[in-house]
Amino acid sequence: MQTPASMVMGIVFAPLGLVLVFTAAITPQWREGQARLAMSGPGSMLRSGLRTQGLGIRPGAVEALLLVRSDGLWESCLQMAPPELKHCWPVSGAYQKDPRVRLAQGLTLTSLFLCGTGIVLACIGVRCWKDLPLRGVAATGGLLMVLASLLSVTALSVYTHNLSRLGLQGHSYNRHTQLSLGPAGSLYFGWLGSCLQMLGGVALMFSLKQPKCPTCPACPELPACTCPENNNKANMDIYEVSC
Template identity: 75%
Template sequence: MMHTPASMVMGIVFAPLGLVLVFTAAITPQWREGQARLSMTGSLFRSSVKTQGMGSKSGSVESLLLLRTDGLWESCLQVEQSELKQCWPVAGPYQRDPRVRLAQGLILTSLFLCGTGIVLACIGVRCWTDLPLRGVAATGGLLVVMAGLLSLTALGVYTHNLGRLGMTDSSQAIINPRFPPLSLRAAGSLYFGWLGSCLQVLGGSALLFSFKRPRCPTCPSCPELAVCPACSSCPEVTNRPDTDVYEVSC
């Protein structure tokens, strides 16, 4: 029975886990978040809040705390401590920002490469036979490493420009009394992405060790000669009951 190398086991565990985390980060809108306090001057906001049961007494609610989150493909706006929430596909300057488009492309490419690498790794491990396809498994590991590096690049670009995404010039930073600017910071999806990318790099690197072939045993009588399990010229090796026999090419 074949013993799967520890590097392969580590790779086929970490790589799919990293893929799930990066995919989760990609589809969730919590890449950055911000808060802004909005005065309750509009009758529409006031009536909406009362509908949600937040202002039973007149004048009890003088301001609202808005929570804004942005992702790669979706943005959301929610009123704190209420069910008022609305999400929409990214649009406007934020959608057209080249750094956001770069992050989108890198994440999509990363997901494709990681999925392909995992398929190759599963084929290469071949737990149903005695001989793993080491070259195929290692090639899958290389693709997984590349996927992890691409997602790390996307996350780095987004994080470095987090507060400037969607702002083409300084004139957009003018304070609007009806909708004050948000103080933006990194949100939960970014941390999922960082963790998933690191797991991809670790898993792919482990699979890369599949290129290393095992050493053939040596005959105790003739240490200078390598013994092939298919050859019965060395009884000291082939007749040992606790010796596992593998058909390996050295």
């Protein structure tokens, strides 16, 4: 069987989209910001805050350091230079309890589950080892992929729209350093993965349409490949075509 192009697109794009969305979900770079901090004077109170996160700085070691803060759905990180130190921890506090973050977490997990289920159904429906695909099963898988894409897009949109306000009310780092947070790499992985999921799902849904076999001019009710006049031709191989 020659697999329809729409099915090929679906079973190629959807897994790529799933991998990208999964990568975005587990990485802590949904938002990121950096600031140069003084280790003396009014900003010295930051040193005690860094020690509470397991990042000890010797007094007088440096006059200023570059702090890079990044947050994801399940993990946050602080990176400093100099020295080159990085520390990550599970999200906690106001950020973890923020309803918009929890909404993004739930939508992302649901999206991953639906897309994975859709890929399984698509593989069963396409079944390249058979002459006839199960077009209804493949189209159902495509529908689940489209729903998964919409859920991940909703999660990304909610997070991006509220990015600079998530869990930062009264946060000491933001108040004393004026840390400006912006979108980071994980968001771009998520957007790209969602688009690929949508393309794969729509392609599989289009494969639901039954193709038409060419008919025999002498016998309109028969496919052209079984036309009686073709049976009299010598040295011709006859192939059975299933649609």
